[in-house]
């Protein structure tokens with residue numbers, strides 16, 4: 816397993832449209848293992864293959880909502896979505912303060928359909944068709960946007976988006992300054 820480099824804005828590779836996965840092979844499963852390792856290390860709750868420079872329709876998610884371990888820590892709940900599709904997005908929306916590993920350290924409220932029916936394949940090539948809600952629905956929609964070259968900041972007004980990008984630039988300058996000092 817390996818920790819992969821996560822692309823960050825304004826890398827143009829984040830804007831590519833990802834291709835469908837033709838077959839769930841061992842090579843794909845090896846990439847999935849690396850993506851989980853990269854996501855847990857970051858740490859984040861979702862990661863699309865496009866963010867690690869592999870433009871295929873694959874994403875991983877772990878909301879930490881699995882059964883608690885012996886010490887009462889939230890359990891891992893790794894989920895894999897290959898070639899995901901959204902059907903029947905609800906008319907009600909929910910708002911979540913989203914962040915993104917490709918826009919590090921920045922958060923903003925994004926409104927998305929609260930409930931979605933989704934279809935996808937898992938890491939064994941098994942098809943799923945489920946109704947998802949709350950953070951699972953939000954996270955899936957955020958990650959699926961990456962497959963179409965869309966970032967959460969694209970859902971914001973131009974003013975808010977510029978503010979987020981300016982804050983990110985400032986944080987990067989401060990980090991670079993600290994390294995030089």
Ligand code: ZN
Pocket residue numbers: 914915916917957958961967
């Ligand atoms: Zn993201």
